[in-house]
Amino acid sequence: MFKLLKTQGSARRGEFETVHGTFQTPAFMNVATCGAIKGALSAFDLKEIGCQVMLSNTYHLHVRPGDDVVYDMGGLHKFTRWDGPILTDSGGFQVFSLAQLRKIKEEGVSFNSHVDGRKIFMGPEESMRIQSHLGSTIAMAFDECVENPAEYSYAKESCARTERWLERCKAEMKRLNSLPETINKNQLLFGINQGATYDDLRSDNMKRIAEMELDGYAIGGLAVGEPKEVMYHIISVVEPFAPKDKIRYLMGVGTPGNIIEAVSRGVDLFDCVMPSRNARHGHLFTNGGIINLNNKKYERDESPIDPSCGCPTCRNFSRSYIRHLFKCGEMLAMRLCVIHNLYFYNNLLRRVRDSIDNGTFDEFRRENTEKLDTRI
């Protein structure tokens, strides 16, 4: 399924084949939490902005509308009308970050819904069943995401439990994929590396999950409070133990600079809410750096957000117009800016791929890592 096409240093150029189509890596996944990109973008808009993979959140869809509803509607693809690959997270991260009054046991986690306080139990089997109901292309294993900094003893204990959960995820997915009523009988399973910021826990964990021959390997529990140097270090620690012939996914990361640096350390796949969230506040990525469109200096600025950008927003609208829409609280401001920022991210990864193809990734990295993350 994953084919490694070319490397430059640790940076990898590959492709990932699925029943819902093949995507080129390194790739950025566009986050549609509840089955829609925040900022009024539909599945058809995703096509326009170069999205290859959509990501949806298992926890959110379980709470609303309920995975049974999505299943009855034929699964996420039919429900949202996105026909490309979809990755669903396991719900683990949201259970640990959003839900209230959670209790962790060996079986799984009890918690109260953030929407209506309703009691919910989720363990490895429940997570797999929900993701099977959703019919996503790729399911993520149910894990505990420990906040950084974490106690060594707790991180170790949590890591061991997450490994046992992974075994149960694998067994349950195998069972679900063999059922006649399952929407996507080829659903793939990615394991998640944990171990907080401890080198030995991280590498031991990666070695053990690598033996399980999963469809892909994620690095979880980063970008949750630690400095970026620590994040880069952990990637470099676990990378040698991640199977070369499997896709590697760095969860929830990050800025354009973070992504370029992670690619240079051997990561293939990314997701982050930052481009869409920042866009909704008028903070926009450009090839010259980050701009804040609320700034008075853009009041009469007839140029597009990024003159070098080919997105539908930059092809048509001025900074002046979009700034005005923000000042009036018009939703169109958010839509136009989310379109731009996501196009920027998808295009950034396209440029990363081109540079690996051309053997110019090192130059690309030198030129862009700092610049793209700088506020101008």
Added chain:
Amino acid sequence: MFKLLKTQGSARRGEFETVHGTFQTPAFMNVATCGAIKGALSAFDLKEIGCQVMLSNTYHLHVRPGDDVVYDMGGLHKFTRWDGPILTDSGGFQVFSLAQLRKIKEEGVSFNSHVDGRKIFMGPEESMRIQSHLGSTIAMAFDECVENPAEYSYAKESCARTERWLERCKAEMKRLNSLPETINKNQLLFGINQGATYDDLRSDNMKRIAEMELDGYAIGGLAVGEPKEVMYHIISVVEPFAPKDKIRYLMGVGTPGNIIEAVSRGVDLFDCVMPSRNARHGHLFTNGGIINLNNKKYERDESPIDPSCGCPTCRNFSRSYIRHLFKCGEMLAMRLCVIHNLYFYNNLLRRVRDSIDNGTFDEFRRENTEKLDTRI
């Protein structure tokens, strides 16, 4: 500019030629208050949903971003990227409905901005200058919109003042259209019939403004509190005195049934925020009647909002999906529903035009006036 093509009873089929293109009447104008349709629709979306004419609000654009900013950006067409006809209202309605602490004198109205309380003065000349700055296709005369019910003596006095203001509007527009720096030197002026719910005031006023040879005639001050029968009656009272060879515009009206009834009484042009506002709350017009998408019964409904509708929303998305988006507070819900409701309105007017062309308007009216306004 207005060409009457065909009639059936009092219903009229025509076309209106402007420097920004020709539109077919009866027509519905889509309201982009601040230069964007609420619900995250851009000028390009308007093309998709059959919009012929965009309407923007002079008062709102004067307050934000300021008509001087729009002028500096090349006018509303360049600013919003809508290249078809644009009608701007005069600001009068908003001054009388939104602004605070207003004082009316012969020169005009002093009031405080609803955004920041800033003191503003607007009279006929100011309204014309702002609309000239905006560069709209059609400017509306500055009038006082009296709430119903109104005292006879006040309505009469107000009506006389609005007539004097109309003379000043005409003179000021003539002057502005002759200036070299004016964006649209062919800006058109529509007068507005007032007179509250008094037959004699209404008809006397229409007779007098008809003599002024304006580019079109609006009926204002309706749908502001009076029963619909009163509105229909007033239209029938003034219609005989409105020039046959000029377009007639019923301001701020209304439901599908209201529009069909007004067409049957000789009206050519409409605008209303109802379709977009109702859409944002999940209240949707269909050819079978009005549905509320928040209703639990649509939770697993795979059919589109209106199975007989050809809009981008109905071609692609289910009631179940859109209802879910509303429940999650996803902006996409509003966008998809505004697209549907505006398409419905633009298409309704297209069907009205077709029925006049085919001589079947009476049947169309009998079949639809009641049905389309019924909640189902």
